[in-house]
Amino acid sequence: MLAVALPGSLLLTTPNPAVAQESGETITVLDPIVVTGSSSGVPDPRDATRLLPAASGGQVATGSQLGILGNRDTMSSPFNVTSYTAKLIADTQARSIADVAASDPSVRAIFPRSSYRDVYSIRGFNLFSYNMGFDGLYGIAPKQRFPAELAERIEILKGPDTFLNGIALGGSVGGAINIIPKRATDNPVTSVTTSYVSDGNMGTHLDFGRRFGSRNEFGVRFNGIMRGGDLAIDDQSDRLGAGSLSLDYQGDRFRFYGDFGYVNERFDAPDWAVTVAPGVTRVPVPSSTASLSQPWAWVKTKDAYGVVRAEYDLSDNWTVFSAFGISSTETTGIFVQPTRLQANGNFIGSIASFPSAGVHYSGQAGVRGRFETGPIEHNVTVAIARWNQDLKATRTGLGTFPSNIFNPVIIPRPDSSSIIDLDDIHRTAEHRFTSLVFADTLEMFDDRLLVTLGGRLQNVVSTNFAATTGLETSSYDRTKFSPAAGAVFKLTDNISLYGNYVEALQQGTSAPATAKNYGETFAPIVSRQLEGGVKVDWGAWTTSVGVFQIEQPTGITDPFTNIYSQDGEQRNRGFEFNVAGEPFDGFRILGGLMLLDGRLTRTAGGKFNGNKAIGAPDYQINLGAEWDTPFIEGLTVSARMINTGTQFVDAANTQSIDSWTRFDVGARYVFERSEGKPITLRFAVENLLDTKYWASAASGQAAGISRGAPRTFLASTTFQF
Template identity: 35%
Template sequence: MTLDALAQSSLGSETVSRKIINQEQEKEERIIVQEYSFDETKGLISGGKKARHANIGLLGNKDLMDTPFSVSSYTSKYMEESQAITLSDAITQDPSVRSTSQEGGLLDSFSLRGFPGNEGNLGEVAFNGVYGIAPNYQLFPEYIDRVEVFKGPATFLYGMSPNHSVGGVINVISKRADAKNRTQLTTGYGSDNRFSGHIDTSRLIPLKDHEMLGIRFNGHYRTGDTPWHHQNKKEGAAALAPDYFSERFRSALDLLIQNQKVNAPVRPFMMKEGIPVPNAPGSGTNISQPWGWWHSSDQSVLLHSEYDLVNDITVFFNIGGAQTKVERLSDQIHLITSEAGDVKSTIKSFRFDIERYTLDAGLRSAFTTGYVDHQIALQTSLYHDRIAMSRLTGPEIFSNIYSPKWVTNPNLPAPGEVAKSSESQLSGLALADMLSIFDDRFQISAGLRYQKIQSDNFGKNHGRYDKSAFTPMLGLLVKPWEPVSLYANYTEGLSKGDIVPNDAKNAGEILPPYKSRQYEVGIKIEAGKTISTLSLFQITKPSAQPIGNQKDNSYYSADNEQRNRGVELNVSAEPWKGIRLMTGVSLIDARLTKISNSAKHKKALEGKRPVGVSAIQANAGIEYDVSRIQGLTLFSHVMHSGKQYVDLLNTQSIPAWTSVDIGGQYQTQFLKKNAKLHLNIKNLFDRNDWSGVASYRTFSQGSPRTLLLSAMLEF
């Protein structure tokens, strides 16, 4: 298999690929593993912090200049230099993405193009292009090679999201062995009193008959007190990634174990109607009870294999699954009941068992008809999830966000046997054709996915549906000049309908699936070491709200619609040698455009901004290589988000905020080994802000100022 073919396969690496060369001129045939590293204009940009390629789901690995979509791809080097703690730290550099959860909390949830993602108890982060594998609530960067952010609905490309995400797809690519055999040891410290250790080791072993075996292992452990008051965390992960390659067959296995234990987990807030949102409490304030705790464990496995039937036809399959177990005892969401910051919450003891598995298979083929080149992809897929839950409810707690009050641990027992609460199965069939003419200067990507959705709710009021839908995709890309790509796309997204709350008249009913639609146009320009993307988009998504029904006004219907129109600009540049920029801005005009005729507050709601959508989000990052001190690099990152509404009537909001991070990296030699030292200060000015608003109208505290130090030694 050629290197170019490998780069287009699902196993292809965009920063480093493997190549088997048959040296015919030698007396004996030898297998040579040769490192193939793209230069900054071909494989990596922004000093290696971003990649030029991304896995575009069913379409495979693509150069971003040949993709009729807006995609960003952040590398492990970026995560290493920024000392990212969770996935959230790795992707909020993108102005289209914001975290809607708190750093000291239990999960990473996001807003993508103004729509929620990864909320609830079903993780929506794809792992090597597949749902149902990644740890359910949070991911750690230590085992991640790249984080890819695909913007817009992507049901056709990745299959239907497990929950309701339509604003985009976050896809993580696991670290694998490359041509550089390595062993790296990293130790770290973080305020207030947190220590960590990480090992990253890999080997690539040539075998006989043009075969190769690769193996990579990442393990890390982090423990200690965090910057949040009276909070302690212990977390660890082990990821093993073996590979096997031959001329026609390739296989990759991922085995992952991840555990977290958090004492006094930070919880989000909600507002009582009719009062303004008070100012955020002091930096690092944690009003959760000190005796509260959260334990979670994740186990994941994924096997991907490919076989070349002939030179231009490859068959592939993915099979894997994940299990998550959670136990927790803590005060639940804090309801703020007064402008003075009074809050009330309820103690609850929970147990969750979450099981997911996935299976897909298909083929890819390339051929030419006349002057037209085709790349065909066919895939059938199956995803299944099951949530079992039990809980016990304790007493209410009354406190204050400025003067927290501690109560005695009620010592609620652990709940008994967990009962199945919901079960879903998503199956589908997809076909895509990527056509190109004039040396790929004119490209059309078209496809259709048939998606079947079966879902059961086993709560107090049982609900079930069995629905299906078609989701098309059409993309157009034109290169009038070599450094310019003009593109347009139409995509659709499909998401599960909501389960109607228990206090509604039609409680327990599962509403029909929501179909979202996106229209997008854009331009990508490459000039030297600069790549810029300008996008204009519109996404519409139906939603459910309570509507008037006879006397109780509590019947739920999916007759409403949210429309987000936006402009995005992303620039990755090196304007002068040793100075690199990663900047961007996202402007979104989001509105509730359709409200059911019988909805409560219909006239008041029409035209309002949806909950949690900022009109402006901007990022600016700069990196400078200090010429007088070889190996020293300094960097700074500024992030800004505009005002966000907490309620549908737009009477309650959190103000705009700006955060500044700074840091530095020093590369040197220690004991004749390569070494790196990192220092980062997050939220340099220690601002007290509310940060993000989730779709459930919960909002979170911004992270306190945090000092991070690390030292890496490579053997």
Template identity: 30%
Template sequence: MKFLFKSAVALPLFTSLVSPGAGAADKKAETSGKQEDQILVTATSAVAEDNAAGAGFKTADIDVGPLGNKAWIDTPYSSTTVTQQMIENQQAKSVSELLKYSPSTQMQARGGMDVGRPQSRGMQGNVVSNSRLDGLNIVSTTAFPVEMLERLDVLNSLTGALYGPASPAGQFNFIAKRPTEETLNNVTLGYQSRSAFSGHADLGGHFDDEHRFGYRVNLLNEEGEGNIDDSTLRRKLLSVAFDWNIRPGTQLQLDASHYEMVQKGNPGGFSYGPNVKLPSAPDPKNKNLALSSAGNDLTTDTVSTRLIHYLNDDWSVTAGVGWQQADRAMRSVSSTILNDKGDISRSLSDSSAAGRFRVLSNTLTLNGHADTGSIEHDLALSTTGYIWSLYSGKGANTRYNLGSSNMYHPTPMAEPSDGRINKHGARYKSGENSQQSVTLGDTATFNPQWSAMFYLSQSWIQTQSFNKQGQKTGQNDQSGLSPNAALMYKITPELMAYVSYADSLEQGGTAPTGMGVKNEGQTLEPYRSQQYEIGLKADVGGMNLGAALFSLKRPFAFVDAADMVYKNQGEQMNSGLELTATGKAWQGLNIYSGVTFLNPKLKDTVSQSTSDKRVVGVAKVQANLLAEYSLPSLPQWVYSANVHYTGKRAANDTNTSWAGSYTTLDLGTRYSTTFQKVPTTLRVAVNNVTNEHYWASIFPSGTDGDGGSPSAFLGNGREVRASVTFNF
């Protein structure tokens, strides 16, 4: 089945590339010379198109930071986009659910799938630098309300030259819904098994006939029992977006959101020692693996503003400031696996206060077009950065022993305390990380076939640490350059080949203290990750087809036992091939598919036993095929199926333990009709139809092959989701 599935994903791509009958696709989205069009038209409410088979599968453009919106076919990056239509029609509710549709992305769980780190190409992501909302940095390790999104753009590449210092885990740019040209009044009522019910209102339009003042409001309330007996699921969202078209070519945007999510009664992480083999996954819906009063209580507030001004038809300025506060209160059950028979010891960690992240981010970009003789230049001068403040609880965590059991036949756990998740305890500022970058770049077009891109950023990084008395205990300042270059060749207007090189900066490691290390406390020079990529993109026959071959390496440091000096010595080297195919494959049949073949290795680690071994938690093969079909005679009735495959993954640094491969199947259907003259769409889906038991994420103890104790997190069992949307 694995072979058949991989073939099914890759076949449409190669068939379309070599088929002589493949028709020409729509050309890239035309850019209007009118400033009014570039500003005013920000959204659409075409109900029929949004619910048709394959709605949102094929996109014409992608947001590329300081480059702005670019035609997908013209960008020398491997990328994927998940659109609002896909989010709504697949009834997705979390970022981890969006990531499964892309073959190179995963959620690395940290206390659960909703508080993990998004990552691409098997590289661990950063808490702040790899994720953005409308181009401004946000916290990635907390729950995010996907109901407020217009789309999620993912660049599977090193992006330091464009966005500033970051992990080589790709860039995840969340784009919020904006005011609609026509009045939008959408109300969705939903159900999720076991018994969680939701109401979601999506409202948009303008306050005045001249369309100077636009609005978009999203309201969400979901509450009930989650997918496990005696569990709790509660989500509340208020998000607003306002556009003020001050004059033709000038727009001021203001966005704000408040999101609350409470999840209790779900299994926590399963940790295991380096010499314990990870057993097969237990039933994730067994309530005795969880404690009904333990879980996460997450609150996130976000405010941002952007000013967009067109100086003329060729030049524009964009400025933005964003602020976000994320509170994460956790009361976590952890199970330690004792042997391969599934015997476990269980404990509860009760924090004294919610951890708090605050991010203040900024961006300022000048974009323009100029000609020098026959050469066209698309120029960008940009600065972007953030200040990320960390707050920790002053009190110590309380730990309770919950006894031993077996994860295949677990006994109930008794509540050892008052059952409350502590949110409002005393905190102190424990750290502050800041960075700022200045980027200069040019995309030069020499003729209709040849073009080249070069971007260079200078970055400054500062880290500070503080004790509970507010005294600074450490500070480190770093700086460096990050280049990015690419050469593109248009074989035809619908077929582009490219080769690219990227060198990206990120903060260097800090030597441990109290271990006899000669340079203890020293922060090393910034790490430099490098990537080489060659790719092919095609917009043919109503489909976007992509292929990218890449080699990516990232250094890491550890203490050399020979001289007791902490220094850069090892490398993580990931090389692979990505294949994607999205769009209309046949009459009535649309696909959103991809497969990634990856060779993730750690080289020259702290121990010979972990050197030249597979990276923990990263599969050699990951693939996904989302297909939607409707009969030409009955386009309002759509059938959908999603098959996701993840290959086996190393479960420890020595590669003596493995997490098995898994395949999940989701089936759904939707029907669009009119009820009392109101356009109405009914959706129903069954996720994980076969009730597969699997490990969704393996979290390593470190990225340097230290041979520590990893943690594993379960994937969701079978569940039913249903909804009805009224377009008033």
């Protein structure tokens, strides 16, 4: 949500799609131009997909993509969004989206960083990595983990996004994450970055970009990453190969983009979420580097994706657009989940194989336009969207073994002959999401009042099949309309009040086998949010304050009738404060806090009504700072504190994990060459004090507790040519 307002104009640069984009590890600073179509912060239809420039300090952008609304500067947005830049990604040496999200006080990773995938909590609700958007399209980004070095921006929206982006497979109740890929900039880009992560993981990243043609109308950007080696936790290692290619054409009225990528990663001895045995009220904490897995455990993921996008300006005020993407994903391996953790550290290791694969098709088409009715200016968007998913997955148990977190045991590799190969698994699910969306942002009172009204009519067709036989087991076809309203009132050129009402739409659940109505499917689940706040632009830095309430229905089984229904509910109320920018020359800040009251408001038989929700801490605090030292030119030092309150592990609120605080420090030095571009040296330590802690608790598909990452040393050098 953090940005610098630009009163009276919309700041853009050049007719390229890479407006003020960061060139890999550096920012390309271009001369600004003023787009005169609107002074409200709502861009002309032809400029709706152009990136807005970085804010003061370069760590966040002045605006972000709001789905079908297009890019909006933050002071004109009725939502809370933070757009993290490629500069922040490079300077923090982020390897995945979770490393970027570590700067956001409303977000926490709820799966171990020392695993092969990322799962998040935003405003106290789960978000899986396969629900991330890729340039506004769902189903395209790699399923388990996305290398942060391939991204130009990481945009984190707080609150439901069904209206903006459509339904997500697992739902996006508390917020959403959108990845903006790197594209060619006007200035040539050639850089090589070498990296080191303790205890011996080495990597190389190549970033190359050029524009061609008499008017620079053709662009190409390539990024390639290779890294591998041992990690800080015993027995763990990681090998990654990833690449992305972006092609674009910028004509007078026609623009075309093609973004393609491939990620192949193998993770040995991955961590997993840990379940706690009933009755354990004091949860023990293992050594930060002890392996709770096995040396022979491994997970391999492969993802390939491609998106083509086109825009054509019918006139200065009307633009048609379309996009189509396809992706494939595959995950195989053997993992160990620690279960039934006891107070003395004993646990049962559960060995399993969980192969999965899928093919996704995602697309949208629509028109954006601007017109006036008397004193009101309308900015309208009408679009249709479609997301097809064909999935297959199964699970094979391979036995259990006893162990202890303080004295882990190593056992022989189990017989894996019973594992079902992916090629032998039938499809297990087909999902078809189709929607029609309409939005109108009305500009009134000399553009001081912006009111956005609209909604999305979403159709969900879902069919499930048995993995071994391919026979249909359940299905439903439901349609639901999700309305939305948002408003921004600009008290002054640098103070904006904002508010919104939005809904999240999730697939309806099915009654479990233990219920009397086993197999019954339910209508899509509707979660509702009310939010309001104020944003202030102080010039070189910004602050924002907001409050929100989200109500999410949940499934429960009546203890008396044994009938399953969607009559449960969790309600999260919260307060957010964010700050970003450069309040003093050479001194930058980024962070804030979230106060959260997550409650179970309706539970089975009312047994846990009023209890704290699982994994909903009372507070989350992030505060980062950078200082360009005056005594050594080119040297910057940094520090960050991440603090999270106590979290309950069970609905009864009898089990909990302690609050925790993590400190990170770093430094970078820019060596200016007399006859060439600079070299940047970086060094950082995450978890400086090597604190042992459980980082998060969660329910649902990520149920369990996840430990924090150990002390990790990072070093990198970027050579620019």
